[in-house]
Amino acid sequence: MRTRTEAIEPEADLDAATIRLDGLTKHYGDVTANDDIRFSVEPGEIFGYLGPNGAGKTTTIRLLLGLIRPTSGTAEVLGADVRDRRALTAVKANVGYLPDELGFEERLTGRQALDYFARMRGDDRRDELLDLFDPPLEKRIETYSSGNRRMLGIVQAFMHDPDLAILDEPTAGLDPLKQDRMHAFLESERDAGKTIFFSSHVLSEVQRVCDRVGIIRAGELVALEDIDVLLEQGGKDVRVQLSEPIARERFATAEMIDLEIVDRTVRFTYTGDPAALLEHIVQFDIDDVDIGDPQLDDIFKHYYGDDATSGAE
Numbered sequence: 001m002r003t004r005t006e007a008i009e010p011e012a013d014l015d016a017a018t019i020r021l022d023g024l025t026k027h028y029g030d031v032t033a034n035d036d037i038r039f040s041v042e043p044g045e046i047f048g049y050l051g052p053n054g055a056g057k058t059t060t061i062r063l064l065l066g067l068i069r070p071t072s073g074t075a076e077v078l079g080a081d082v083r084d085r086r087a088l089t090a091v092k093a094n095v096g097y098l099p100d101e102l103g104f105e106e107r108l109t110g111r112q113a114l115d116y117f118a119r120m121r122g123d124d125r126r127d128e129l130l131d132l133f134d135p136p137l138e139k140r141i142e143t144y145s146s147g148n149r150r151m152l153g154i155v156q157a158f159m160h161d162p163d164l165a166i167l168d169e170p171t172a173g174l175d176p177l178k179q180d181r182m183h184a185f186l187e188s189e190r191d192a193g194k195t196i197f198f199s200s201h202v203l204s205e206v207q208r209v210c211d212r213v214g215i216i217r218a219g220e221l222v223a224l225e226d227i228d229v230l231l232e233q234g235g236k237d238v239r240v241q242l243s244e245p246i247a248r249e250r251f252a253t254a255e256m257i258d259l260e261i262v263d264r265t266v267r268f269t270y271t272g273d274p275a276a277l278l279e280h281i282v283q284f285d286i287d288d289v290d291i292g293d294p295q296l297d298d299i300f301k302h303y304y305g306d307d308a309t310s311g312a313e
């Protein structure tokens with residue numbers, strides 16, 4: 001059911017960001033859940049919003065959907081100011097939303113719930129989605145497992161074929177096969193020109209599917225980068241196998257982080273000039289060298305320090 005959306009699109013600025021956060025701030029009493037957050041999500045990208053539990057991800061998403069009001073600052077979604085209820089309601093016909101807690105009417109069957117959403121927004125892609133994600137449609141939602149709830153939520157979020165999907169921890173509760181299926185689905189949506197904003201505390205999925213990532217900690221945006229750049233800035237993971245054991249003082253340089261020496265094996269993250277690293281290494285009697293990209297969770301630790309464990313799954 002695209003009629004309402006089509007009525008809006010001619011007025012939309014095609015160059016505009018799909019989502020723009022402009023000093024978005026939300027206080028809950030003494031807690032600053034979102035603190036002056038600013039960034040944009042561009043059309044046709046998968047943007048990962050990453051942070052450990054309680055960092056403020058759900059708060060941002062609820063602000064974007066107009067479910068709560070900002071304390072100060074604002075955001076735009078598909079050109080509508082989130083403080084403008086009428087404008088936001090109009091564009092939401094073209095937004096898919098997967099909440100962290102799915103507020104389905106528990107006594108309905110899955111099919112009845114989808115019928116309800118179909119009457120409001122359309123369901124052109126229902127069958128295609130049910131081939132990928134297959135909750136037991138004839139059962140009451142109150143009997144669903146968390147994975148089945150999430151699958152019903154995914155079908156609901158995408159079946160009206162929105163241009164923008166805002167997803168709160170979309171793979172939580174899904175088994176590994178369905179998680180892979182969801183990642184592939186998100187990539188195919190992006191390739192078809194759709195925009196995806198999703199929150200996660202699972203680093204590996206953000207690394208796998210996102211084009212850009214925003215990292216939030218205690219309500220503040222602490223990083224905003226292309227995934228590739230973030231991985232590059234994280235230095236290189238280096239493992240050197242020496243022909244005999246070596247003293248740490250002889251091998252270490254200032255550019256080596258988290259240096260570990262176990263017997264003849266030396267491991268570290270290298271943040272300096274690669275030529276200098278090679279020059280340094282060849283001074284020693286080497287059996288093997290392995291230089292690779294760091295994992296996002298190592299980079300994440302740089303932002304979170306000891307808190308990283310709560311987000312590093």
Ligand SMILES: Nc1ncnc2c1ncn2[C@@H]1O[C@H](COP(=O)(O)OP(=O)(O)OP(=O)(O)O)[C@@H](O)[C@H]1O
Pocket residue numbers: 028031032033051052053054055056057058059060100201
């Ligand atoms: N309605 C509320 N009233 C009071 N405090 C709240 C409320 N909602 C969230 N908070 C607080 O705001 C902070 C951010 O919470 P939020 O749910 O946005 O984090 P999150 O990153 O989504 O975490 P999770 O991954 O656990 O869902 C937390 O300290 C939380 O306790």
